[in-house]
Amino acid sequence: MQFAPRKLLLLLLIAMLSLGVMVSAQDGEVIPTITVHSVTQAERPVEFEATRLLVENMRQLGLDVEHRAIPWAQVIDEVWFTREGEEAWQMTAWRMVGRPERSDPDEFAYNLFHSSGTEAGFNFPGYVNPEYDALAEAQRTELDPEARRDIIFEAQRIIAEDVPNIYYVHPSTPQLVRNDVWDVSTVVEQSGIGIHNFWTWTQLTPIGDQADIITSTTSFLEAFNPLYIAGDAPSRVTELVWDRLMRIGPDGLPQLWAAESVEWEDNINVVITLREGMTWHDGTPVTVEDAVYSFEAILSDEAPMYTPFVSGVDTIEVIDELSMRITLFEPSAAFETSTLAKLNLIPKHIWEPYINEVMTQDEVNAEDIQEEIPIGSGPYRMVAYDVNEFVILERFDDHFAPPAAERWIMNVLPNQEATLGQIQTGEMNFLWEWAGDSEILALIAESDPNLELFASPSMGFQYFAFNLRMEPFSDPAFRRAIAHLVPRETIINNIYKGFGIEATSYVATPFEFWHNPALPEYEFSIERAQEVLAEAGYTLNADGRLLYPAN
Numbered sequence: 001m002q003f004a005p006r007k008l009l010l011l012l013l014i015a016m017l018s019l020g021v022m023v024s025a026q027d028g029e030v031i032p033t034i035t036v037h038s039v040t041q042a043e044r045p046v047e048f049e050a051t052r053l054l055v056e057n058m059r060q061l062g063l064d065v066e067h068r069a070i071p072w073a074q075v076i077d078e079v080w081f082t083r084e085g086e087e088a089w090q091m092t093a094w095r096m097v098g099r100p101e102r103s104d105p106d107e108f109a110y111n112l113f114h115s116s117g118t119e120a121g122f123n124f125p126g127y128v129n130p131e132y133d134a135l136a137e138a139q140r141t142e143l144d145p146e147a148r149r150d151i152i153f154e155a156q157r158i159i160a161e162d163v164p165n166i167y168y169v170h171p172s173t174p175q176l177v178r179n180d181v182w183d184v185s186t187v188v189e190q191s192g193i194g195i196h197n198f199w200t201w202t203q204l205t206p207i208g209d210q211a212d213i214i215t216s217t218t219s220f221l222e223a224f225n226p227l228y229i230a231g232d233a234p235s236r237v238t239e240l241v242w243d244r245l246m247r248i249g250p251d252g253l254p255q256l257w258a259a260e261s262v263e264w265e266d267n268i269n270v271v272i273t274l275r276e277g278m279t280w281h282d283g284t285p286v287t288v289e290d291a292v293y294s295f296e297a298i299l300s301d302e303a304p305m306y307t308p309f310v311s312g313v314d315t316i317e318v319i320d321e322l323s324m325r326i327t328l329f330e331p332s333a334a335f336e337t338s339t340l341a342k343l344n345l346i347p348k349h350i351w352e353p354y355i356n357e358v359m360t361q362d363e364v365n366a367e368d369i370q371e372e373i374p375i376g377s378g379p380y381r382m383v384a385y386d387v388n389e390f391v392i393l394e395r396f397d398d399h400f401a402p403p404a405a406e407r408w409i410m411n412v413l414p415n416q417e418a419t420l421g422q423i424q425t426g427e428m429n430f431l432w433e434w435a436g437d438s439e440i441l442a443l444i445a446e447s448d449p450n451l452e453l454f455a456s457p458s459m460g461f462q463y464f465a466f467n468l469r470m471e472p473f474s475d476p477a478f479r480r481a482i483a484h485l486v487p488r489e490t491i492i493n494n495i496y497k498g499f500g501i502e503a504t505s506y507v508a509t510p511f512e513f514w515h516n517p518a519l520p521e522y523e524f525s526i527e528r529a530q531e532v533l534a535e536a537g538y539t540l541n542a543d544g545r546l547l548y549p550a551n
Helices: 005-019 045-059 072-080 106-111 130-141 145-162 198-203 232-241 288-302 335-340 348-358 416-425 438-447 476-483 488-495 526-535
Strands: 034-038 065-069 091-096 165-171 174-178 212-217 246-248 254-256 259-264 269-274 313-318 323-328 380-386 390-395 407-412 451-455 461-466 500-502
Touching: 034 045, 034 072, 045 065, 045 091, 045 165, 045 461, 045 488, 072 091, 106 130, 106 335, 130 145, 145 476, 165 476, 165 488, 174 438, 198 232, 232 380, 232 390, 232 407, 246 335, 254 259, 254 335, 259 335, 269 288, 288 313, 288 323, 288 348, 416 438, 438 451, 461 476, 476 526, 488 500
Parallel strands: 034 065, 034 091, 212 407
Antiparallel strands: 091 461, 165 461, 165 500, 174 451, 246 254, 259 269, 269 323, 313 323, 380 390, 390 407
C-alpha cells in the first residue's frame, strides 16, 4: 500500500502523538499548564466528576492540566469578571439552566454567541464570528416560523463546527416532594423546566397545617437584584419577588401576567396595558411610569446582563395612567418571550436614585446594588435573608394571584448528604436541586411512601467553555480535538445514572421544531483527538508534552 507524502506525514505525526516519539522543541513551544474550573465535588458531584474525566483525557494528549474545583459563586466571579489578562480563566465547566423564557431559541442563540456580549454579557468565551452575528440578528426579525427555523438550524451548525463550547448533557434532575405535606396534584410540570418553576411555587397547595415550602440549594445566594442574574437559586427568588409583564406558561408559551393586555398595532409597535390596582411590597401603587422605567434602567447601559433583552427597543412612551407604547427598531419574533416575559418590573421611586448614583461611578453599575430588603410587586415578598444561609419569602396577600403556600423558604446546604437527610426527616419538604447520585433519590422514593419522585428533561445543559481570547483555545482545531475527549455516554449512564439526554446544541433535542438533528458529531475517541491535533501541526517533545504547531 502506498500513501501520498502528505498522508505519510500525517500518519507519522499521529504515531508521535500516540507513542510520545521525540519531536524537536524548536518546532513549537510547549503548551503551558491549562486550568479547568468546576464546582467542588461536595457542591455538585456530577459536574465535578464529568470535569475530572475530561481533565484525565486531556492529560493523555500530552497536556499538563490542573482541575480547579471551587465553590460555584467563586467560579462565577473568576469566569464572569476575569475575561482577559494574565489572571483570566482558560476553561470551565458551566451550566445554563432551563428557564421559561428560554423556550424560544433566541436567548441562547443571540446572548451566548453574539459578539456584543463578549465584554460583559453571556458570551464570556469571547466568540466573535460576523457570519454568526448576522444569523443571530436575522432570526430575531424573521416572523415566518419556517424561515426562522432555517436560520436557527444554520446558526447551530456554525457553532457545532467552531466549538466555542462543548455540550454534553441535558440533565433530567430527579426531584422529591413530600406528599404528606403537599397535594402533589397541584405540582406543575413546565415544558423544558420540570417541577421547580413559578407555577408550582405559586399553586402548590398544603393538605394540613404545614403551609411553608421549605427547600434548599447547594450554592451561596450571591445576590437578589432584579437587574442581575446571579445564578439558578437566586433566580428562583427573583421570579417570585418581582413581577413581569408576561410569564411563560406551563405550555412554554407567553401569557399575560402584570399586563392586562399586549396589543400589536403593527410589526414594531406594541401597546401594553397594566393590571389595575397593583402595589409594591412597600404599599406604593405600581404605575405605568414604573413599567417604563424598568426598561429605561436597562437602556442606560448600567445593567449589561439584561441589555441584550432590550437591544431592539427604539422608544417607549406613556399613553395614559395604565398604558404605554413600545416601538422597536425592527420586527422581533421573540419579543414577548425574550423581553416581556424576561424583564422584572422595578419601582422607580427606589431604583432611580440607585441608578443615578452608580452612573457617577466608574467601577460599579446596577448589578452591584443590593437592597437591604428588596421591594418588588410579585406574589411573594421578601422577609429576611443571609446570602450564606437562607432566604425567607412570605405570601403577598395583596397580589392579584397570591400563592396557596404561606411562606417560601430556601436554606443553603452545601453538602448533598445534608440535603438528603432533611428531605427524609421532613425538615425540608421540596427537594428541587440535586447534583448527587440520581439513583439514590429513586431508591429513597421507592422505599418511602411520603416521598413523590419527579424527573423531567431540561432545556438547560451542562457544557465546557473555552476562553477564545488566548492560545491554544483560539485555535478551532484544538477545540475540536478536546471535543472528542468528552465521553457523553459514560457521563450520562455512570455519573447521571441515566437521568439525562445527550446534548449537542444549545437547543435541546425534545424541541424538535428548533433542534438541528444534522449537526457535526464529535464521538468520544482519544485517537481521533490525536489525529485532529496532528492534522493541525501539533507535536510532542521528548517528555511527551504537547507543542504548539510550528510558526
